[in-house]
Amino acid sequence: MDAADCELFTEALRKAVQHGVSLDDVGWxxxxxxxxxxxVATLFELQGEHNATSTALDAxxxxxxxxxxxxxxxxxxxxxxxxxxITGGRVRVRGICRGGLDSTVIAATNDGYVSLxxxxxxxxxxxxxxxxxxxxxxxGAVHGAVPEPxxxxxxxAAGQLxxxxxxxxxxxxxxxxxxxxxxxxxxxGRPIASFQAVRHKLAEAHVAVESAKSAADAAWxxxxxxxxxxxxxxxxxxxxxxxxxQVLAGIGFTTEHPLHRYIRRAxxxxxxxxxxxxxxxxxxxxxxxxxxxPRPIPL
Amino acid sequence: xxxxxxxxxxDGWLDEHAAELARDASDGDGLDADMAQLAKVKQMxxxxxxxRWGWPQRVGGLGGSPxxxxxxxxxxxxxxxxxxxxYSMTEVLAPTMIxxxxxxxxxxxxxxxxxxxxxxxxxxxxxxxGSNLAALSCRAxxxxxxxRVTGQKVWTSFAQFAQRCVLLARTGAPxxxxxxxxxxxxDMDAPGITVRPIETMHGRLEFCEVFFDDVLVPxxxxxxEEGQGWSVAMDLLPYERSTSLWHRGAFxxxxxxxxxxxxxDDSLSAAELGDVVVQLFALRAxxxxxxxxxxxxxxxxPETSVDKVLLATTEQSLFDLVASxxxxxxxxxxxxxxxxWRSDYLYSxxxxxxxxxxxxxxxxxxxxxxxxxxxx
Numbered sequence: 001m002d003a004a005d006c007e008l009f010t011e012a013l014r015k016a017v018q019h020g021v022s023l024d025d026v027g028w029x030x031x032x033x034x035x036x037x038x039x040v041a042t043l044f045e046l047q048g049e050h051n052a053t054s055t056a057l058d059a060x061x062x063x064x065x066x067x068x069x070x071x072x073x074x075x076x077x078x079x080x081x082x083x084x085x086i087t088g089g090r091v092r093v094r095g096i097c098r099g100g101l102d103s104t105v106i107a108a109t110n111d112g113y114v115s116l117x118x119x120x121x122x123x124x125x126x127x128x129x130x131x132x133x134x135x136x137x138x139x140g141a142v143h144g145a146v147p148e149p150x151x152x153x154x155x156x157a158a159g160q161l162x163x164x165x166x167x168x169x170x171x172x173x174x175x176x177x178x179x180x181x182x183x184x185x186x187x188x189g190r191p192i193a194s195f196q197a198v199r200h201k202l203a204e205a206h207v208a209v210e211s212a213k214s215a216a217d218a219a220w221x222x223x224x225x226x227x228x229x230x231x232x233x234x235x236x237x238x239x240x241x242x243x244x245x246q247v248l249a250g251i252g253f254t255t256e257h258p259l260h261r262y263i264r265r266a267x268x269x270x271x272x273x274x275x276x277x278x279x280x281x282x283x284x285x286x287x288x289x290x291x292x293x294p295r296p297i298p299l
Numbered sequence: 300x301x302x303x304x305x306x307x308x309x310d311g312w313l314d315e316h317a318a319e320l321a322r323d324a325s326d327g328d329g330l331d332a333d334m335a336q337l338a339k340v341k342q343m344x345x346x347x348x349x350x351r352w353g354w355p356q357r358v359g360g361l362g363g364s365p366x367x368x369x370x371x372x373x374x375x376x377x378x379x380x381x382x383x384x385x386y387s388m389t390e391v392l393a394p395t396m397i398x399x400x401x402x403x404x405x406x407x408x409x410x411x412x413x414x415x416x417x418x419x420x421x422x423x424x425x426x427x428x429g430s431n432l433a434a435l436s437c438r439a440x441x442x443x444x445x446x447r448v449t450g451q452k453v454w455t456s457f458a459q460f461a462q463r464c465v466l467l468a469r470t471g472a473p474x475x476x477x478x479x480x481x482x483x484x485x486d487m488d489a490p491g492i493t494v495r496p497i498e499t500m501h502g503r504l505e506f507c508e509v510f511f512d513d514v515l516v517p518x519x520x521x522x523x524e525e526g527q528g529w530s531v532a533m534d535l536l537p538y539e540r541s542t543s544l545w546h547r548g549a550f551x552x553x554x555x556x557x558x559x560x561x562x563x564d565d566s567l568s569a570a571e572l573g574d575v576v577v578q579l580f581a582l583r584a585x586x587x588x589x590x591x592x593x594x595x596x597x598x599x600x601p602e603t604s605v606d607k608v609l610l611a612t613t614e615q616s617l618f619d620l621v622a623s624x625x626x627x628x629x630x631x632x633x634x635x636x637x638x639x640w641r642s643d644y645l646y647s648x649x650x651x652x653x654x655x656x657x658x659x660x661x662x663x664x665x666x667x668x669x670x671x672x673x674x675x
Binding site for chain 1: 302306366369370373545549552555556559560564567568569570571572573574576577580581582583584585587588590602605608609658660661662664665666668669671672673674675
């Protein structure tokens with residue numbers, strides 16, 4: 001897509017995300033096939049900015065892992081392990097669905113997948129920190145399912161990168177809310193945005209947003225960078241949440257102001273496909289094991 | 300020349316000439332040795348053509364994208380052939396000369412800098428003006444034969460090695476602030492200049508005080524027009540945060556890999572190491588994007604303060620990790636390895652001070668990028 005196409009696509013998607021129009025109607029699935037980077041980065045950042053959700057993560061993971069389209073079982077919280085394991089003809093699953101259920105769910109193993117009837121599994125609609133995310137926790141064991149081949153590792157990288165972009169959008173929204181408040185809110189006869197202590201918090205949040213965005217964009221060069229990009233995004237979102245909440249102070253602690261929805265979203269998104277804390281430790285452990293840093297980003 | 304081809308061919312050439320390019324151990328490990336090494340590497344890479352790529356032909360370059368310069372410095376730093384602080388003066392000052400010097404002057408001088416025949420310094424800060432650069436008072440008065448400069452500069456890096464200085468001087472009224480500043484290209488051997496090196500905490504004579512006593516600078520050595528010095532300074536700062544910063548990112552990567560290779564098994568925690576790896580990734584991702592904007596001809600501005608904040612934060616995190624992982628070397632080591640880790644650690648403390656302090660960077664972001672209005 002050229003710049004003009006990108007802009008049109010972004011605006012169509014923005015309306016879809018804001019008004020709950022189907023992604024198919026605005027051509028997002030076609031875009032995913034044509035230009036995966038633009039499709040994923042644009043949609044997930046918009047979802048983050050508008051605190052919206054969808055089943056698009058399923059399509060991203062399925063597309064990369066070679067899974068059929070449908071509802072995909074995502075890994076259990078704070079893990080990137082394949083949600084299904086098969087031992088002696090018995091399939092055990094433990095994972096999460098995002099954005100409602102269908103009659104069947106596709107559960108990946110490390111090198112394949114099985115399609116399962118949801119009625120055979122235990123479901124728990126998740127309220128938790130962010131009920132608006134519409135997660136369903138799914139566990140269970142089924143006999144006799146025969147796996148088809150697929151590649152979970154590629155699905156993990158694609159899911160992590162999409163979530164990194166969604167965290168960027170969420171962070172951007174928190175910074176926007178805090179900035180607007182700082183300019184509007186007056187104390188001591190002037191906007192609190194004029195106080196250096198407030199300005200530096202917002203500047204710090206801006207640095208966090210920008211570094212997460214650059215890391216996510218750079219990770220498209222190589223799926224091996226997806227985990228570190230998600231670690232940057234999760235870490236940055238926590239930084240932005242902390243500063244935004246402090247700048248928004250009392251009103252930001254209420255449900256009358258939208259900030260709390262974004263903070264909740266950031267915390268749960270950080271937990272999907274591995275939190276920044278877990279991923280960071282794994283990246284360190286890997287470097288210690290091999291005595292080599294991950295390959296640097298080429299210029 | 301395309302980046303991929305440049306990378307491949309340069310890597311091959313660096314492998315082939317590794318022995319000649321390597322630091323001569325008999326030079327010792329002081330600043331004099333660093334300078335000799337820098338001059339050698341620049342001369343070899345210039346004569347072989349590498350150093351000329353990415354610079355315009357009118358200053359002795361071979362043309363091509365500035366990304367080629369980005370990769371050259373990265374490759375030299377990754378192989379520990381140059382120290383990025385001394386190498387950076389080229390990336391900061393050559394673009395300024397190209398943009399602002401008379402074409403004949405740029406054509407004469409820039410090749411000397413690129414080839415390592417000369418070292419240049421940057422006379423900006425003064426005892427009375429650190430963060431508040433626009434208040435500088437080193438004075439240049441117009442005389443029949445040129446500008447007569449009188450005043451003092453401080454924190455002038457490598458002035459004791461420099462043949463030239465890009466100097467900011469007050470040519471307007473004392474209270475003319477950023478409007479009354481003019482940039483001059485000064486010969487450091489001109490009568491009336493005195494250089495006094497200052498020993499830093501990390502044990503090097505990194506920077507100097509420079510005194511100007513009625514120093515004559517010919518009119519044709521003005522960079523830009525009279526009163527345009529502030530633009531020169533503002534255009535120079537983003538260069539500090541583009542190519543040079545990419546090189547510094549490569550330096551941090553090289554030092555972290557060095558730590559990982561050297562250190563005992565149980566002295567690094569996976570979480571702490573991972574944290575620095577993650578920060579370094581973000582820094583390099585950001586810096587890469589900036590390099591590509593520069594290469595696409597975009598004008599870099601206050602948004603590069605993001606890059607500077609990330610660099611300073613990452614550099615200090617990395618050397619905090621070093622200080623705990625190789626505490627023996629840093630605290631009590633008197634061999635070369637200990638001296639280097641200690642020097643690097645101590646120097647990293649300045650990362651939030653030089654080139655615009657961490658506070659100034661945040662002020663710039665608040666005012667000019669986030670548009671938060673004036674400070675109270």
